Amino acid sequence: MVFIAILIGCILGAILGLNAPMISYTYSSYLAIAIIAALDSVFGGIASVIKKNFDLKIFISGFFGNAILAILLTILGQKLNVDIYLAAIVVFVWRMFMNLGTIRRYYVEKWSDMIKEKASKKDKDKKQEKQEEKTEEK
Amino acid sequence: MKKGKIAMTITIGIACFALVTVMMMQFKVVNETDITAIEDMQESELKTELANWKTRYEEIDAQYQEVTQRIEEYKNDEESSNEASQLVQEELEQTNTLLGLTDVHGEGIIITLKSGEDISPITADDLLIIVNALKFAGAEAISINDERIVNTTDIVYITSGSFIKINGQRILEPYVIKVIGNQSHMESAVTGTGARAEELKTLGHTVTIEKDNDITIGKYNGEIKTRYIQ
Known part of the structure; x- marks a missing residue:
């Protein structure tokens, strides 16, 4: 269900984004850092969905708040002549990996559980078949 | 519970939508800048050039001011020498008159x-x-x-x-x-x-x-x- 929503969102966003007007190169560095922040928020959201502690308010405030904060930090960095945006990128990417790790672990566990279940089912089937054969032989 | 789940799904969908929209815009910008990278380089060069020219302009402007001032001084000098030559002329005329060289x-x-x-x-x-x-x-x-x-x-x-x-x-x-x-x-x-x-x-x-x-x-x-x- 969530993944369908993500997919639809991505497709619509791509269509709109490709048709959107060009933005000035000057603002592209701010936009880039905002994208990283938003990406982090989305991964965090997905991770929280998986963990089943998803909160709409936290997600929305994080999505916009992180992006705006990142932009403001970048502007401040430019004014101070310090590359603060590097710190923001490090934090966001690090968190992204953490969230991705959570998601990955969840699905890997789910998958391995599925395999185990299938294997145990097969074993049961085989045992049943063998038992049936035995009974037939008898 | 189900209502919350729908809201969550829609929110994440919208978030993805916004994110991908901005990402695509950014991609476009980055693509364009890749194409115009040389131009951008030139732009920065031009900026430096412009700064240089500005400094030179200021220098030359200062020189111009100086020269103008000098010309003014020369003009003043000329005027005073004109006055002097006028005096000399008057004197000459007077002398000529006294010498009898004029009607x-x-x-x-x-x-x-x-x-x-x-x-x-x-x-x-x-x-x-x-x-x-x-x-x-x-x-x-x-x-x-x-x-x-x-x-x-x-x-x-x-x-x-x-x-x-x-x-x-x-x-x-x-x-x-x-x-x-x-x-x-x-x-x-x-x-x-x-x-x-x-x-x-x-x-x-x-x-x-x-x-x-x-x-x-x-x-x-x-x-x-x-x-x-x-």
Whole structure:
């Protein structure tokens, strides 16, 4: 269900984004850092969905708040002549990996559980078949 | 529970939508900048160039200001030298006037002398004495028969030809002495008792004196040469 929503969102966003007007190169560095922040928020959201502690308010405030904060930090960095945006990128990417790790672990566990279940089912089937054969032989 | 799940799904969908939209815009921008990377480089170069030119412009502007100021100074100098040259010009004119190198006019008297018959004619000495008396009375310009009396003027009697030479020019009777100066002073210098003109009159020569408020005396026609003055 969530993944369908993500997919639809991505497709619509791509269509709109490709048709959107060009933005000035000057603002592209701010936009880039905002994208990283938003990406982090989305991964965090997905991770929280998986963990089943998803909160709409936290997600929305994080999505916009992180992006705006990142932009403001970048502007401040430019004014101070310090590359603060590097710190923001490090934090966001690090968190992204953490969230991705959570998601990955969840699905890997789910998958391995599925395999185990299938294997145990097969074993049961085989045992049943063998038992049936035995009974037939008898 | 289900309502919350739908809201969550929609929210994440919208978030993804917004994220991908912005990402695509950014991709486009980055693509464009890749294409125009050279131009961007040029832009930064141009910025540096522009800054350089600005500095140079400022320098040149400063120089321009300096030069303008200098020109102003020169102009002032020129004006003052103009004034100086004007003064020199005035002085020159005055000197020329005094030297008798210019035509002058002003109030004065005209003395006409004509030798009487059967008596010895008027001599160069008579003229010399009259001129001297006029000078003593403050004459500013004198001419005899339109020969200007200047400081190199000679008034001599040529015995062989029995005539008078003034400025090396032969002059004949009647002798017309034009003089610019205070009219009464001039008159008294020649008509007072003991004055040569009066004596000539008593000797039987014709002496007429007329006053004129605007006598024109021509300039000295010769050249004033100095060969020994160093």
